[in-house]
Structures are given as C-alpha cells and as structure tokens.
Amino acid sequence: MKIRLLAGPFALLATAAALTGCSSGDESDSASGPQKVTVWVMKDSVTDAFLDRFTKDFEKQHDRVDVDVQVQEWDGIGEKVTAALASKDAPDVIEVGNTQVAQYAASGGVADLSDRVSDLKGGDWLPGLAEPGRIDGKQYGIPWYAANRVVLYNKDLFAEAGITKPPTTRDAWLADTKKLNKGKVQGIYLPGQNWYTLAGFIWDEGGDLAKKTGGKWEGTLDSPEALAGMARYRELQALGKGPKDSDEAKPPQADVFAKGDVAQVVAVPGGAKIVEQANPALKGKIGFFPIPGKTADKPGSVFTGGSDLIVPEASAHPEAAYEVVKALAGTKWQSDMARTMSYVPNRTSLAKVLAGDEGTAAMAAGAAQGHATPNSPEWAAVEATNPIKEYMTAVLTGTDPAKAARTASQSITKTLNP
CATH class of the missing domain: 3.40.190.10 (Periplasmic binding protein-like II)
Incomplete structure (x- = not known):
C-alpha cells in the first residue's frame, strides 16, 4: 500500500490500494509485478476514513495493481492538469470540477469513455454532472459526486x-x-x-x-x-x-x-x-x-456543482484506470461517500441513501433538476x-x-x- 501527501501540511492523507488490470496492454507489464495506477484526488473531497475503506476493500479483491492516490490543491490545478494531459507521464485517473471537463477536453489528452456509459449506468446519472462531461456527443467526464443549493x-x-x-x-x-x-x-x-x-x-x-x-x-x-x-x-x-x-x-x-x-x-x-x-x-x-x-x-x-473523473489518454494502464473509476462511481462507494460527506450521489436512483438527513435529502431532490454552466x-x-x-x-x-x-x-x- 502506498501513502502520499502531496498537497502541503493541511492536506488529506491519501491511501492506496490494489486492483486487477484487464486489457492486454495492462497485462504486458504485470508479469514483473503489480501495476501502479496513479489517481489525483482534490484536497478535502473525501476523508481519510473513506479512502481507507475504499483501498482496503480493493486490496481484498484485487492483487495485481497498486493504486497510488495523490492529493492535489485546487489552487493552480487547471495549469497542472493541462500540463499532465499533454505529457507522456500523466496520472491514470484525475478528479476534476464538473464544469472544467470542457476546458480539459479542448486542450486534448482526455480519453473518450462513451462506450463505457452503459456499463456505468449512465442513463441514471444526474444531468448536472453528466452534461458537462459530455462534449460534442462524447463522454469524457464520469460523474462522481454533486452538491447544490x-x-x-x-x-x-x-x-x-x-x-x-x-x-x-x-x-x-x-x-x-x-x-x-x-x-x-x-x-x-x-x-x-x-x-x-x-x-x-x-x-x-x-x-x-x-x-x-x-x-x-x-x-x-x-x-x-x-x-x-x-x-x-x-x-x-x-x-x-x-x-x-x-x-x-x-x-x-x-x-x-x-x-x-x-x-x-x-x-x-x-x-x-x-x-x-x-x-x-x-x-x-x-x-x-x-x-x-x-x-x-x-x-x-x-x-449542480461537484466533480467528475477523467482518464488521460496517456494513462499507462487505461483498463485498470477504468476499473478504479467504475468502483468510485458505482453503487457501493457512491452510497458510502454520500453518507460520509453528505454529497449527492451521481445517480438519481441513489438519492434514497440520504433520506435520513433533512438537508442532504432536500439537496438530492433538487439535484434531479440540476444543470451546469454552458x-x-x-x-x-x-x-x-x-x-x-x-x-x-x-x-x-x-x-x-x-x-x-x-x-x-x-x-x-x-x-x-x-
């Protein structure tokens, strides 16, 4: 397990886990040891406890990939992500603000995940998260969590x-x-x-x-x-x-x-x-x-404010990266994160997990009518x-x-x- 602290003395501790890669491209270098999938998560998006639960669960189920979660500061993140997308050594998964997806997609280097939408239950996504992740008919950003007034x-x-x-x-x-x-x-x-x-x-x-x-x-x-x-x-x-x-x-x-x-x-x-x-x-x-x-x-x-997950085209392990995205965007960890962070889950059908909290339940009800900026x-x-x-x-x-x-x-x- 890897532990990184990249965002200064007040950053969240980001833990890591292991999961199994799927594609032939990922398998080519796995014979010599576990692959390392690097995930950039923004400061204060989730707690240490959530990351710990997530990574431990992955370690029980996957043993061929180490996930190196690196916490990033929001200040200056636009330039940093754009530079990473243009490099040959990009992280494998990046959390981005939902309204930032268009900017990054325009700069190039973001993988088109349109063929994954059905597998990720995209028909149930909150519109305010799904729409900004979709550029000219292509899905670049995968909804992660939402918040609204x-x-x-x-x-x-x-x-x-x-x-x-x-x-x-x-x-x-x-x-x-x-x-x-x-x-x-x-x-x-x-x-x-x-x-x-x-x-x-x-x-x-x-x-x-x-x-x-x-x-x-x-x-x-x-x-x-x-x-x-x-x-x-x-x-x-x-x-x-x-x-x-x-x-x-x-x-x-x-x-x-x-x-x-x-x-x-x-x-x-x-x-x-x-x-x-x-x-x-x-x-x-x-x-x-x-x-x-x-x-x-x-x-x-x-x-609708919140975050999407993107996979850079330069990811060395695109299939393993997708498995990380799928898990974070899936029912189990969406439900856990909603309860932990009082966020709105990425799917309308999951709003019921917030029923016991008046404030977040009201937020989830409103999120079903969410929009993003142009x-x-x-x-x-x-x-x-x-x-x-x-x-x-x-x-x-x-x-x-x-x-x-x-x-x-x-x-x-x-x-x-x-």
Whole structure:
C-alpha cells in the first residue's frame, strides 16, 4: 500500500490500494509485478476514513495493481492538469470540477469513455454532472459526486408567521416570503448578484445563460425566457434587504442569517453548520427544502456543482484506470461517500441513501433538476469578469432589463468566441 501527501501540511492523507488490470496492454507489464495506477484526488473531497475503506476493500479483491492516490490543491490545478494531459507521464485517473471537463477536453489528452456509459449506468446519472462531461456527443467526464443549493429556513420564524410546512411551488414560496417579511424580519436574504440562483430561474423558464448555434456560442440573457427568470429573481430579491451590488460572500450570508431575523437564505445545506457556529441558539432550528419549481410535482432547477473523473489518454494502464473509476462511481462507494460527506450521489436512483438527513435529502431532490454552466472551454473566462453579476445589479438598481441583458449577452458572446 502506498501513502502520499502531496498537497502541503493541511492536506488529506491519501491511501492506496490494489486492483486487477484487464486489457492486454495492462497485462504486458504485470508479469514483473503489480501495476501502479496513479489517481489525483482534490484536497478535502473525501476523508481519510473513506479512502481507507475504499483501498482496503480493493486490496481484498484485487492483487495485481497498486493504486497510488495523490492529493492535489485546487489552487493552480487547471495549469497542472493541462500540463499532465499533454505529457507522456500523466496520472491514470484525475478528479476534476464538473464544469472544467470542457476546458480539459479542448486542450486534448482526455480519453473518450462513451462506450463505457452503459456499463456505468449512465442513463441514471444526474444531468448536472453528466452534461458537462459530455462534449460534442462524447463522454469524457464520469460523474462522481454533486452538491447544490437549497433553501435554509428559520423554523421559529416560519411558525410565528403561521406557516406549517415549506412551500412546494414558486407562487407559494413568493406568498410565504411576503407573509414572513414583516417588522424587523426579512422574508429572505437574497444578495443581488447571486447568479447561480438566477440561473435556476432562467432554466425553469426554458432559457439559458448561453447557447451554441452553428458552431458559435452566443450569450442568451436577452431571450424572453431568460428575462422572465430575471423578473422572478427581482421580485423575490425585493422581499429582503440583500445588497444589490454584491454576492453571498460580501457580507457572508451565513453571518446575516445567524442574527436570527432572516427567515430564509439560499445556500448549500452545510451552510447551516456555519450559522450554528456563529449563533448556537439556532442549533436545531434550521430547516431545509428544495428551491420550489413552477409546479409542485418537481423542484426548481439548480446549478449542480461537484466533480467528475477523467482518464488521460496517456494513462499507462487505461483498463485498470477504468476499473478504479467504475468502483468510485458505482453503487457501493457512491452510497458510502454520500453518507460520509453528505454529497449527492451521481445517480438519481441513489438519492434514497440520504433520506435520513433533512438537508442532504432536500439537496438530492433538487439535484434531479440540476444543470451546469454552458459547456464551453471558455466559460471560465466569462466567470472571471462575470458580466452576469453586473447585469443583475443594473436591473435591480433601475436599468431597463432588456437593455442590460443585451449588453451582458454581447459580453458573454465575445468571451466565448475568442
């Protein structure tokens, strides 16, 4: 067993295991000893305990391959992965952010795993993980885990307002928020530049942030559907005192919610722990529900964050690498990881493993309606300047929405077509 610590003094310890290679190419060098399959896992993605369980299980079942798991820092990982994919000595499996797959596929060196999708139960994958891993009809990224935003609410404030259960439709959500918004209580704290939440409203209306037509990407914030999503965001945002010119980090919305006079925020479930640390009196008083959709039969659309697994074309042991991916993406370890890390599993049918936890269960319900940002290798450059945030502030401070949307769409189009 190999143990590596490559990400500095605060990195997770990554353990390793053994598994059996399958292809003739892998077998050619196995006669002289076990193959070594190198796996890059990002810092804090999983715990030492999870890695230990995983590797021990592999060692019981496979004895011809050593898996060398190396923990990587997120800072600077883009350049490091791109360089590795271009080398002849690439790792065999790499964890990447789900929205980074297009960038790496465009740079070259990522194996096309389309013929493995059926074997991996791809028909059941969360769309927000599967879609960004699929470029021009080819599956490069294999979904590993997901996380998305839900509504965190103050149970005491809901009870005081006479609201006995969370809303399940957008109209009911808006009505409840208006009812909560009395006196010193903010019905919702929604910063003006929370563009991930806006994206969900746009997707619910059938719009998108950008679309590819005839080989060219175009910003689409000025479409009727996207403008309808912005109108909904504007209506909801007005029911609180969230700043119109900043996002959820300025000020940290967990600190705002912790004061006890805010009824709702949109955040990942783990945000509740931060709130409770800031105000222990709220412990046990925070509830969760999926962002409501247009109708009660399904939640609203959400941005799905998370990770995919890729196999470099330069992998020395592609079949053994695939077996690692298959195990990590399979039912046993997906279920274990979901319980350990409170992540959403990569398959919709596995959401039931989170049924005992209110926050992660709400997140899993929302994940079934998950989406990713536009699948362009240049999208990271859009986020770097983020004209969407500027657009939102402009609309919320009185600029004509159609005019502001055209300006933002033109900026997105320019960036996506360098």
